[in-house]
Amino acid sequence: MAFESLSDRLQATMKKIRGRGKVSENDVKQMMREIRLALLEADVNFKVVKAFIKKVQERAVGQEVMKSLTPGQQIIKVVQEELTELMGGEQTKLNFSLKPPTVLLFVGLQGAGKTTSAAKLANHIRKNNNKKPLMIAADIYRPAAIKQLQTLGAQLSIPVFSLGDQVNPVDIVRQGMDQARADHNDLVIIDTAGRLHIDEGLMNELDQIKEVSHPDEVFLVVDAMTGQDAVNVARAFNDRLDLTGVIMTKLDGDTRGGAALSIRSVTGKPIKFVGMGEKMDALEPFHPDRMASRILGMGDVLSLIEKAQATIDEEKARDMQQKLLSVSFTFDDFLEQIGQVRNMGPLEDLLAMMPGANKFKGMKNMQIDEKKIDQTEAIIRSMTSHEKTEPEIINASRKKRIALGSGTSVADVNRLLKQFKDMKKMMKQFMGKAKGKKRNPFNLPFM
Amino acid sequence: MNFFNKMKDKLTGKSTAMNEKFKDGLTKTRKTFAERMNQLVKRYRKVDEDFFDELEEILIESDVGMNTVMDLVDRLKDESRARNIKDTDKLKDVIVEVLAEFLTKDNEETKLNMNPNGLTVILVVGVNGAGKTTTVGKLAGRLKNEGKHVLLAAADTFRAGAIEQLQVWGDRTGIDVIKHQEGSDPASVVYDAMQAAKSRKVDVLICDTAGRLQNKVNLMKELEKIKRVISRECPGAPHEVLLVLDATTGQNALSQAKLFRQASEVTGIALTKLDGTAKGGIVLAIRNEMDIPVKLVGLGEQLNDLQTFDADAFLYGLFSELFQNENEDTEDQ
Ligand SMILES: Nc1nc2c(ncn2[C@@H]2O[C@H](COP(=O)(O)OP(=O)(O)OP(=O)(O)O)[C@@H](O)[C@H]2O)c(=O)[nH]1
Ligand SMILES: Nc1nc2c(ncn2[C@@H]2O[C@H](COP(=O)(O)OP(=O)(O)OP(=O)(O)O)[C@@H](O)[C@H]2O)c(=O)[nH]1
Ligand SMILES: [Mg+2]
Ligand SMILES: [Mg+2]
Numbered sequence: 001m002a003f004e005s006l007s008d009r010l011q012a013t014m015k016k017i018r019g020r021g022k023v024s025e026n027d028v029k030q031m032m033r034e035i036r037l038a039l040l041e042a043d044v045n046f047k048v049v050k051a052f053i054k055k056v057q058e059r060a061v062g063q064e065v066m067k068s069l070t071p072g073q074q075i076i077k078v079v080q081e082e083l084t085e086l087m088g089g090e091q092t093k094l095n096f097s098l099k100p101p102t103v104l105l106f107v108g109l110q111g112a113g114k115t116t117s118a119a120k121l122a123n124h125i126r127k128n129n130n131k132k133p134l135m136i137a138a139d140i141y142r143p144a145a146i147k148q149l150q151t152l153g154a155q156l157s158i159p160v161f162s163l164g165d166q167v168n169p170v171d172i173v174r175q176g177m178d179q180a181r182a183d184h185n186d187l188v189i190i191d192t193a194g195r196l197h198i199d200e201g202l203m204n205e206l207d208q209i210k211e212v213s214h215p216d217e218v219f220l221v222v223d224a225m226t227g228q229d230a231v232n233v234a235r236a237f238n239d240r241l242d243l244t245g246v247i248m249t250k251l252d253g254d255t256r257g258g259a260a261l262s263i264r265s266v267t268g269k270p271i272k273f274v275g276m277g278e279k280m281d282a283l284e285p286f287h288p289d290r291m292a293s294r295i296l297g298m299g300d301v302l303s304l305i306e307k308a309q310a311t312i313d314e315e316k317a318r319d320m321q322q323k324l325l326s327v328s329f330t331f332d333d334f335l336e337q338i339g340q341v342r343n344m345g346p347l348e349d350l351l352a353m354m355p356g357a358n359k360f361k362g363m364k365n366m367q368i369d370e371k372k373i374d375q376t377e378a379i380i381r382s383m384t385s386h387e388k389t390e391p392e393i394i395n396a397s398r399k400k401r402i403a404l405g406s407g408t409s410v411a412d413v414n415r416l417l418k419q420f421k422d423m424k425k426m427m428k429q430f431m432g433k434a435k436g437k438k439r440n441p442f443n444l445p446f447m
Numbered sequence: 448m449n450f451f452n453k454m455k456d457k458l459t460g461k462s463t464a465m466n467e468k469f470k471d472g473l474t475k476t477r478k479t480f481a482e483r484m485n486q487l488v489k490r491y492r493k494v495d496e497d498f499f500d501e502l503e504e505i506l507i508e509s510d511v512g513m514n515t516v517m518d519l520v521d522r523l524k525d526e527s528r529a530r531n532i533k534d535t536d537k538l539k540d541v542i543v544e545v546l547a548e549f550l551t552k553d554n555e556e557t558k559l560n561m562n563p564n565g566l567t568v569i570l571v572v573g574v575n576g577a578g579k580t581t582t583v584g585k586l587a588g589r590l591k592n593e594g595k596h597v598l599l600a601a602a603d604t605f606r607a608g609a610i611e612q613l614q615v616w617g618d619r620t621g622i623d624v625i626k627h628q629e630g631s632d633p634a635s636v637v638y639d640a641m642q643a644a645k646s647r648k649v650d651v652l653i654c655d656t657a658g659r660l661q662n663k664v665n666l667m668k669e670l671e672k673i674k675r676v677i678s679r680e681c682p683g684a685p686h687e688v689l690l691v692l693d694a695t696t697g698q699n700a701l702s703q704a705k706l707f708r709q710a711s712e713v714t715g716i717a718l719t720k721l722d723g724t725a726k727g728g729i730v731l732a733i734r735n736e737m738d739i740p741v742k743l744v745g746l747g748e749q750l751n752d753l754q755t756f757d758a759d760a761f762l763y764g765l766f767s768e769l770f771q772n773e774n775e776d777t778e779d780q
Binding site: 112259 | 508509578607609611612615616619629693695697698720723724725748
């Protein structure tokens with residue numbers, strides 16, 4: 001179950017080749033096998049994988065890879081390029097109607113995340129495009145579906161149109177549209193009930209809702225954990241409703257999300273947004289290149305870096321790096337570092353984005369424990385400023401005082417002191433070795 | 448002798464209504480899987496590599512997952528060699544037999560663990576949107592029908608409308624729901640529910656929890672805490688920790704099973720949404736790679752769309768067209 005990344009997978013094949021220095025057609029075949037496995041483990045649909053491999057193989061045999069001195073890297077590059085291309089360019093542009101209101105219709109299987117995404121997007125567009133949204137509660141089937149949308153609406157101060165659960169959804173939408181026009185809402189968001197694509201009656205209901213609302217966007221909301229069946233679902237919804245885009249939810253999980261590729265290749269429709277959490281601001285634009293890396297098991301490195309950039313003060317980071325290099329790093333700096341990491345959001349989210357975070361040996365048990373960090377913080381805060389800059393002076397009685405003050409034990413204090421010392425030592429060695437080389441300022445001691 | 452006949456014998460003793468229900472829900476699954484199995488057998492007369500490749504494809508497309516597919520195909524190859532089977536038509540029996548073995552490994556109990564004397568506590572866990580609350584509602588209704596005194600705990604205090612959703616199920620089934628306000632501590636809801644369950648002398652307490660993705664360390668810790676509260680208030684409880692899995696889920700279901708088991712000692716799986724077109728092949732992978740039995744199956748959104756997982760019925764639904772062919776064949780002879 002510990003899925004290997006594609007680069008890990010190709011390594012063994014590469015070793016053999018390196019010995020010979022030349023790539024044979026058989027080697028290419030072997031590489032294709034590994035790529036196939038990686039994609040299947042990522043839940044890319046079987047047929048989609050087949051077609052994809054064919055394409056990559058053509059390019060691989062067509063010299064590009066075989067002539068290269070680094071065939072392994074070259075083939076990963078080819079795969080990544082092809083994947084990114086298949087996934088389409090970046091298309092997060094929304095279709096806005098020239099004649100308001102702009103109407104967005106949300107459809108999908110049960111539990112995919114329609115209601116949550118509808119509210120998130122209403123909020124997003126209101127903020128970024130300065131619109132005045134109205135949400136229509138057209139799910140009369142699921143218990144408390146209307147209440148769910150109303151609660152989210154109240155949280156965001158976005159009005160919700162509802163006629164309860166005894167009125168036909170098509171009528172609800174029709175009247176909701178009238179209401180929006182009367183109230184001068186220039187954005188209408190329609191939340192519909194989850195349904196199976198083989199449910200003729202309910203699919204027909206969507207046809208009718210579409211007819212009375214003339215949506216500018218019809219979004220299929222899909223759970224990123226969906227398996228092989230994603231193609232059937234996407235095809236059915238697309239054939240029936242001519243989707244304009246896809247929203248992929250729950251990408252904050254540890255799924256590879258191969259369904260993204262499957263859906264894209266059977267519908268040709270762009271994935272416009274991704275859901276990255278349950279909270280209302282956890283909606284992000286879709287990046288095909290990042291998705292490609294993720295499917296290949298290389299982690300969403302770019303998102304991680306971006307997140308770090310957005311929250312960590314550039315100057316401070318550079319300063320920190322300087323300090324780390326000059327070994328004048330003190331417990332105060334340590335504390336600040338912790339604070340900066342905290343600003344980046346829950347550590348588990350960050351870790352989930354790291355390439356292979358839960359796959360590589362050694363890293364396995366390295367789940368960051370936020371409680372431990374709380375503890376670390378408490379210990380440092382219980383030190384005097386003298387102790388923080390010159391930890392050598394911390395003797396037995398000082399340790400006892402710090403432990404008492406921070407609600408920890410002397411053993412905990414000792415552990416932190418040792419960690420800190422080791423870290424500084426490591427930095428020294430590191431400096432000696434890698435002088436001049438650029439280093440990642442986010443290389444945190446407890447990561 | 449014949450596996451199909453054995454299966455039929457076994458099944459005749461059972462309520463056919465249930466099998467029909469299973470078949471109804473699984474119609475789509477059954478068609479695609481069995482149809483393809485038949486096509487496969489027709490296309491390939493001989494048992495050879497090509498045949499196994501194609502079989503592999505069918506299984507992969509059903510979300511069985513590479514590891515289990517390889518295990519399965521290896522077993523089939525061994526069997527066909529050992530029994531000297533050269534005809535694909537003959538191998539059909541072996542295929543079904545091997546699948547059945549995968550599903551009923553060790554003849555695991557698929558019944559819910561109930562406390563014979565006193566309170567039974569069932570904790571329901573899983574990722575977001577899997578079908579937890581719905582399964583809680585259906586299960587509560589079923590247990591009440593069996594004459595049990597049931598109580599529900601609304602321990603999803605996070606998601607908008609979650610408490611109201613469970614309350615609707617409570618109203619539908621005429622069962623009380625212990626609840627706090629949205630945003631309150633789920634462990635304290637569970638604590639109150641435990642007290643209420645004890646003082647009201649209920650038979651079964653079912654706790655609904657918030658959806659959580661298994662890689663969220665803090666949320667998994669919250670779940671551990673909920674479970675600790677239950678155990679502290681009633682030694683031996685929870686008697687059943689049900690992991691709710693959406694049948695459309697791909698390989699991530701294995702990670703879910705693994706990490707939820709780590710956090711809450713999952714004792715059984717409820718596989719929901721099998722009424723869709725997802726093949727449910729993940730059941731095979733879960734059986735093969737985890738030691739968690741599938742106990743319940745969700746076949747729709749209504750109160751009665753819940754079934755006890757029955758491997759025989761499951762396979763019967765999956766392969767009923769093969770059964771039919773078998774009948775025709777025997778009649779021909
Ligand atoms: N972690 C995470 N959870 C999400 C995300 N999007 C939605 N959810 C959760 O998924 C669950 C289902 O979301 P809903 O919005 O209710 O799904 P729905 O499609 O409206 O469901 P139905 O109306 O029942 O078909 C809820 O628990 C949401 O909080 C996401 O991007 N990440
Ligand atoms: N077709 C079908 N739909 C189901 C089944 N079980 C649940 N659902 C639907 O799936 C959606 C999500 O179900 P919930 O019970 O709310 O899921 P949950 O796991 O409690 O969701 P969160 O609490 O948000 O994590 C709802 O629309 C249910 O009606 C099933 O067996 N078949
Ligand atoms: Mg909804
Ligand atoms: Mg729920």
